[in-house]
Amino acid sequence: MSIHRLLVVARKEFYHITRDLRLLFLVTVAPAFLLLTLAYVFALDVERVDLAVRDLDQTPLSRDLISHVTADGDFTVVAGLQERPAVERLFTTGVADMVLVIPRGFSRTALSGESAQVHCIVDGVDALAASQSLGLLESRVQAFVAKTARSRAGLGAESMTAAAVLKIEERAWYNQALKSLVSMVPGLMAIILCMPALALALALAREKELGSFESLIVTPVRGIEYLLGKLVAYEIGGVASAVLALLVATLWFQVPYRGTLSDFLLLTADYVLASMGISLVVASVVRNQQTAMFLILMIFFVPSFFIAGLIRPVAEEPIPRAVAYALPSTHFITISRGLFLKGLDLAALEAPALALLGTGVTCQTISLLLFDKKLR
């Protein structure tokens, strides 16, 4: 293997990237741009429930209940219903997520000390959101009961509610205010940094498709030099785009970065290596760029959004779990959150870092063997 020939290939690839301005943009700037867009969408701190209300009672107590439920903005009254509602239509048009019906005589029953009924109809299509908003409504209603009971009895708080008996000190480490943005931006880094790896897979598939691969066979460049040369060029592009994304995260979004810069560079290079390894294997299997794109899109890119621990934790079931841990993005989400928020060092991130290194080296070796065979 000759370092000189390797660098020649790397330089050729650099020319290719920098001469093609759009490609240069897509490999280096696009990840930062995507972070900018995605972070805004994923950084949601408020979950609002749109409530349609039918108040048949129309008493001070029923109005109090409604204003208590909607007091802090979790529930918003979007419609006051005069007639019997076409609930289905409210849900299909997306006007409301929940309908609250306060029957006639509500106030009278409640004030007489009996249990007064309130009906609530919820759109169960989004099961998770539905059960959350039901739980929230239930706790609001019980808090309302406690409050009115207290004010009527004229008693101090401690004798009435059990909640006051226990003091729970809650603390969130790493992200004190539990802001979504702070937790999503480091996670999204893993998703956006797949762009350079994808570009590498395409660059290789392109040489095969256009036939310029064959002309390489007659040059003295050997398979390993060829592959490593390309790798060097795109690896540098990948780390450069990561630094740009880091700047966007810390300067624009003000997400704290608590690790060291050298750890960031090292571990990002590790991640880019692993994802490029997978790209290389894909590129050595396929015959053209379209197939390469399809494979990467379906197997790595889209699943990364859903199963790599970005939002939900990695699944418990064995098969999805194994697939998740085969994806480099799963490990990098752990690394990125560890560096940004937990301020971990290399020793604490050893396991995911080694997993990435293992993926990288294994995949590079496989693709090298496949390529070497073809080059001979």
Place this chain on the structure above:
Amino acid sequence: MLRRIRNLVRKELIQLGRDWVLTAFIITLPALQLLLLARSTTASITNLRVAVVDRDRSAASRSAVEALGNREQLEIHSLTATIDEAGRLLDRGEAILAVVIPEDFSETLTRPGGTPSVQVITDGSNDLMAGIALSAAREALTSLVRQEALNPAGGSPSLIDLRATVRFNPALDVKIFTVPAQVGFIVYQVTLAVASIGLARERELGTLEQLIVMPLTRWELVVGKAVPALIVGMINFLAMWAMAVWGFGVPMRGSPWLLLALTLLFVAAEIGYGIFISSIAHTQQQAILLVFVLAMVDMAFSGYLVPIKNLPAGLRMVARVVPLHHYLTVIRNVMLRGAGLDVLWPHALAVFVVGALVTAFAVRNLSGRLD
């Protein structure tokens, strides 16, 4: 004219069929993805791991630990001796919640007027899971204290009895919500992957010139390129839809024909996007990277991972021009709520308008290149 389009379509289909690697992937990967994502995302969130530092070691503290473990969201991962140890578990991500029970927990609990305090520390690096773990712990501990707090009344009946009815999904099954969206995503990916390459590849391989010298108008060229993508997209939809209904038991409450028609509209609009990308890219590499950029933005605004109505007004406007967002609304509404065109026409109209504009733009763009 029809004959010319037919010939072009036949050429495209032969080309696709000859690329048997791609064809095999187009047939198998969508089903695999649906299976994988459905199995990974449809379970409710359970077994978030908790590390407990029990300094009291009394019957009361043990029942507190038990109450935490009984929550379906939580799982007691370990009992540690010190906060530092629990902190290390949080650092490594092995636990998402640490609960510290102080020495005087049972003593203050039984003393009249005493207020025991419990410290709950969560890993905020995933804010959503942190929130779920926190509220589960809060509920477990308060309801325990409510029982144990020597409440002589034994709990009086509540003054308000909330009766809840759940429409469309009484069992609150998460799968019913996520699987139709995954079907939409898959149709989206496949259509775009097939449609975005066509012209860029011809240009890169130098065969676009041959097409230009043929007696084809640019509309015929676009239609010829679109039809194979339409066929692939629709076959894919039918397969995924069948899998959702018969494989995953997602109900089909609305009209299948309406869903089919609106899917056709959506697939056509996405092909418009694909051809647009194909017309602005000089190489396939550029086209594909653009597809990924578009896919990320579309996924973000699709309303699946993040509900659109919670977004600020500016971003909600962006979501309105994303066909995928409208299509996911349509597929859920038709399958789960049995909605008809009377409700869905604004979405259909939006997809049509956006698709037509993008396609027209792509064709105009193309003419600049062809002449």
